[in-house]
Structure formats: C-alpha cells, structure tokens
Amino acid sequence: MKICCIGAGYVGGPTMAMIAHKCDDIDVHVVDINSDRIAAWNSGTLPVYEPGLQEIVEANRDRNLFFSTEVDAHIRDADIIFISVNTPTKQYGVGKGKAADLKFIELCARRIAEVAVGHKIIVEKSTLPVRTAETVKRILANTPHGATFDVLSNPEFLAEGTAMTDLEAPDRVLIGGESAAAIETLVSVYARWVARERILTTNLWSSELSKLAANAFLAQRISSINAISALCEATQADVDEVAHAIGKDSRIGPKFLKASVGFGGSCFQKDILNLVYLCEHYGLTEVAEYWNQVVKMNDYQKARFARNMVKTLFNTVSGKRIAMLGYAFKKDTNDTRESAAIYVCRDLLTEQANVAIYDPKVTPAQIKADLKTVFTNGNGELAARDRKLIEENVIFCSSAQEAAKDAHGVAVMTEWDEFKTLDPAELYGLVYKPAFLFDGRNILDHNAYLQAGFEVYAIGKGLLDGE
Ligand code: UDX
Numbered sequence: 386m387k388i389c390c391i392g393a394g395y396v397g398g399p400t401m402a403m404i405a406h407k408c409d410d411i412d413v414h415v416v417d418i419n420s421d422r423i424a425a426w427n428s429g430t431l432p433v434y435e436p437g438l439q440e441i442v443e444a445n446r447d448r449n450l451f452f453s454t455e456v457d458a459h460i461r462d463a464d465i466i467f468i469s470v471n472t473p474t475k476q477y478g479v480g481k482g483k484a485a486d487l488k489f490i491e492l493c494a495r496r497i498a499e500v501a502v503g504h505k506i507i508v509e510k511s512t513l514p515v516r517t518a519e520t521v522k523r524i525l526a527n528t529p530h531g532a533t534f535d536v537l538s539n540p541e542f543l544a545e546g547t548a549m550t551d552l553e554a555p556d557r558v559l560i561g562g563e564s565a566a567a568i569e570t571l572v573s574v575y576a577r578w579v580a581r582e583r584i585l586t587t588n589l590w591s592s593e594l595s596k597l598a599a600n601a602f603l604a605q606r607i608s609s610i611n612a613i614s615a616l617c618e619a620t621q622a623d624v625d626e627v628a629h630a631i632g633k634d635s636r637i638g639p640k641f642l643k644a645s646v647g648f649g650g651s652c653f654q655k656d657i658l659n660l661v662y663l664c665e666h667y668g669l670t671e672v673a674e675y676w677n678q679v680v681k682m683n684d685y686q687k688a689r690f691a692r693n694m695v696k697t698l699f700n701t702v703s704g705k706r707i708a709m710l711g712y713a714f715k716k717d718t719n720d721t722r723e724s725a726a727i728y729v730c731r732d733l734l735t736e737q738a739n740v741a742i743y744d745p746k747v748t749p750a751q752i753k754a755d756l757k758t759v760f761t762n763g764n765g766e767l768a769a770r771d772r773k774l775i776e777e778n779v780i781f782c783s784s785a786q787e788a789a790k791d792a793h794g795v796a797v798m799t800e801w802d803e804f805k806t807l808d809p810a811e812l813y814g815l816v817y818k819p820a821f822l823f824d825g826r827n828i829l830d831h832n833a834y835l836q837a838g839f840e841v842y843a844i845g846k847g848l849l850d851g852e
Pocket residue numbers: 541542543544545546600603607640641642643644645646647648649650651652653714715716
C-alpha cells in the first residue's frame with residue numbers, strides 16, 4: 386500500500402512518521418509545495434520540534450518514510466491520499482475573521498482531480514468546517530482520467546508537545562465516511578497499533594463536527610477556569626485550590642483546568658470561530674454567541690495579564706525592560722501560532738516597554754514575523770511607529786538569566802520545565818528592585834520567590850503577600 390500526505394506541517398509530518406513507523410509494509414510519502422520545509426524534514430534539523438519525533442523520523446526516513454516536493458507523482462501512485470494542509474481563519478471577504486479559509490484544501494482537491502488515475506481514498510486530516518467533504522467530492526467529480534474517489538474524514542486529535550505519545554496511544558481514532566470498504570481500509574492502517582474498540586466510525590458530518598466540538602469543549606474548560614481566576618483575584622480565593630476541588634468531582638475531572646494567561650495554538654480559536662460562523666450560517670444566533678464567549682474570555686485574559694503588569698509596575702512600563710520567559714503557545718513545541726505571548730508582547734510594546742524574550746525553541750525570526758503580523762492593520766499595512774517598536778524594543782535572549790538582567794519585571798508566558806528550576810535568588814540578583822514576578826502559568830514556587838525578595842503576581846491568586 387502507498388500513502389501520500391499533502392502538507393508536511395505540524396500535523397502531517399508527525400502523523401505520517403508514526404504511520405510509517407508502525408506499518409513496515411506501507412510506503413509513506415509526505416509532499417509539500419514548500420521546498421524549504423521539505424529540505425528541513427530531510428535534514429538533521431526538522432522544521433517541527435516534538436519530543437520523540439526526530440528519533441522516529443531518523444529511524445524510518447528513506448526506508449518507508451519519504452519527504453518530497455513531487456506532489457503530482459505521489460498523488461498518482463498513492464492508494465490513500467491524506468490532505469493535511471493549513472486551514473487558517475479567513476482574513477478577507479465574506480466570513481473574514483471567523484470562517485476557515487479553504488483555499489489550500491480546494492487547491493489540493495483540484496490537483497488530485499487533475500492528476501489522479503484509478504481509485505483513491507481521500508482522507509481529510511485538516512480540521513474543516515462541517516460539510517467540507519461535499520466540496521471536495523464535487524471538485525473530485527471533475528477528473529480528466531476517469532479516476533474514482535471515496536472521501537473520508539479522519540480528524541487529528543494530537544496535541545502539540547505530546548504529539549508522538551498521542552499518536553502512539555490515542556484516546557480514539559475517528560473515521561467518518563460513506564463507503565464501508567474505504568472506511569475498513571483506513572481502519573486497517575490504524576488497527577496495526579490501535580485497539581479496534583478505540584477506532585470509531587461515523588458518518589462524514591459527525592466526524593467533521595466532532596473535531597470542532599471537541600476543541601470547543603476543551604477550550605471552554607480553559608476559559609471557564611480563567612473566568613474564575615479573575616474572580617479569585619478579586620476575592621482572595623486561590624484558583625489552583627478551586628481547580629483542584631472542582632476537578633475531584635468525577636463528573637468534572639481534573640484535566641484542562643489549569644488557569645493561564647490564555648490558550649493559544651493553531652486550533653482552539655480557529656475552530657471555535659469556525660463553529661460560530663457555522664452556527665450563524667444556520668441562523669443559530671444564540672448558539673453562536675454562546676461559543677463566541679469562549680474566545681472573548683480568552684482575549685480578556687490575555688489583555689488582563691498585560692494590564693495587570695502595567696498597573697503593578699507603577700502604571701508605566703515605558704522604557705522599562707520586561708523579561709518574557711517563554712514565547713511558544715505551550716511547552717515542548719516551537720509553534721507560536723496564536724500564542725498568548727504574542728498579544729501580551731504587543732500590548733507591552735504599545736506601552737513602549739522593552740521586551741527581552743527567551744524561549745528554548747522559538748527563533749527570533751519567528752517572533753519578529755508574529756509581531757509584524759499582529760501589528761499589521763486590516764489593510765495589510767505596518768505603521769512605521771510599530772515597525773520601529775519591533776526592531777528596537779524587542780531583545781532576543783539565549784537564557785532566562787540574560788532576559789532577566791536589569792529587568793523591571795519577569796513574566797512567565799510558557800510552562801517550560803526549565804523555568805521551574807530557575808534559582809530565585811540568582812534572578813533576584815539580576816533584576817531591578819523592587820523586583821516583580823508575573824507568573825502567567827502558575828508553575829513557579831511562589832513562596833521561594835517571595836522569600837528571595839520578589840513581589841509575585843500569579844494568575845488567579847493576585848499579588849501575593851508572602852504569608
Ligand atoms: C489542541 C487539542 O488538545 C488537540 O486535541 C487538537 O487536535 C488540537 O488542539 P494543542 O492546541 O496542540 O491541541 O494543545 P493543547 O494541549 O490543547 O493546549 C492548547 C492551549 O491551551 C495551550 O496554549 C495551553 O497552554 C492551554 N491550556 C491547556 C491551558 O491554558 N490550560 C489547560 O489546562 C490546558
């Protein structure tokens with residue numbers, strides 16, 4: 386059997402590496418139009434950082450796992466074609482800011498229709514608005530070489546940072562489709578390492594909607610605990626204690642109740658906005674408003690964190706150095722898409738702070754690109770003033786200590802493990818006094834920082850007094 390995956394990104398790359406790893410008899414070709422990305426997959430420095438990924442890629446690359454830009458040839462040869470391209474939120478026209486931009490999916494479908502011969506199983510891997518398969522099927526119906534197709538939906542549930550373990554031992558694999566034979570072919574691939582009872586099969590639309598709904602439910606939990614975190618700060622309750630207490634209720638459960646500076650990542654916001662757009666499309670105004678509030682609460686949490694920093698630093702951060710520890714949207718990834726750090730950084734730069742950023746995996750080029758995007762207005766213009774802020778007020782550091790040197794405030798933005806072992810006394814010696822710590826992830830030992838001399842602000846705990 387031959388598999389082709391179109392899109393060598395955060396989803397396509399790790400997923401195909403795992404399939405190749407588990408299925409010796411299947412040749413897996415990952416193709417992408419971005420030749421730099423393919424070159425990186427074929428090099429010692431992969432474009433995606435995920436614990437365990439490098440080892441699996443190196444063990445299987447050029448054996449039954451191949452990365453190339455030969456899109457057409459591998460479409461032609463494949464029995465199963467995964468579409469794993471990006472579906473960002475639309476930034477123009479109808480549905481701007483909410484709907485998914487399906488132009489990359491459509492281009493793939495057109496390419497497949499153009500070059501395919503024989504029978505192919507097309508698998509939607511990218512997260513898509515419900516009923517996208519209909520569009521894909523209609524495009525595929527116009528094929529010059531008499532090819533035939535079955536379209537399946539097989540949404541990805543892996544979380545970045547734990548992608549390889551999620552792929553190896555998934556809670557479930559979901560496959561939606563109409564053709565029992567096509568479904569069974571894909572089931573048989575996953576069944577090489579996933580127990581059959583964990584492989585769920587549904588109709589196409591249930592599968593597509595389940596992905597959006599799962600992400601909406603997960604994000605909703607975070608927005609719920611973040612909403613409670615604001616109330617905790619007003620009432621001297623402690624959000625970690627509240628989360629622990631409510632999580633003990635087996636109906637609620639303990640996971641995804643960690644209050645934070647806000648959720649990020651390529652999925653949550655995009656998928657909820659997608660859901661909102663879909664509900665509006667079907668005239669379900671109240672349902673749309675309900676889910677939209679999850680995103681609004683997240684925006685509020687990010688803005689609140691930045692505002693609190695400014696307020697605590699005597700209502701001005703102009704000309705002050707703020708150390709930002711972490712920039713990725715979560716630990717163990719180099720992905721920064723929708724990271725809360727981008728928005729907090731923007732708000733601090735707007736207040737004319739100097740932001741000294743250290744992240745173990747994110748490159749300065751990525752940080753600059755994100756900041757340029759977030760400062761660019763609806764007409765695609767980046768004001769000279771904002772460009773200057775990005776060029777002159779952002780400092781890239783190669784350690785937490787370097788970032789903290791002469792800082793007026795230290796902010797934890799990402800929960801990287803290495804931040805937990807920083808020495809509070811050492812950091813205290815580096816920063817300006819009074820020394821302020823803002824823990825946007827509640828991962829540090831706050832008492833130890835208080836004892837070292839810091840004033841500590843923590844999410845859902847407020848400004849701690851050291852008792
Ligand atoms: C998510 C889903 O978990 C995954 O199933 C889906 O396939 C893709 O979207 P991902 O975005 O990679 O995965 O990471 P996730 O672990 O869900 O974290 C998302 C964001 O929420 C991160 O910014 C994380 O820091 C934040 N988060 C998570 C919290 O703030 N608190 C929590 O309790 C959990």
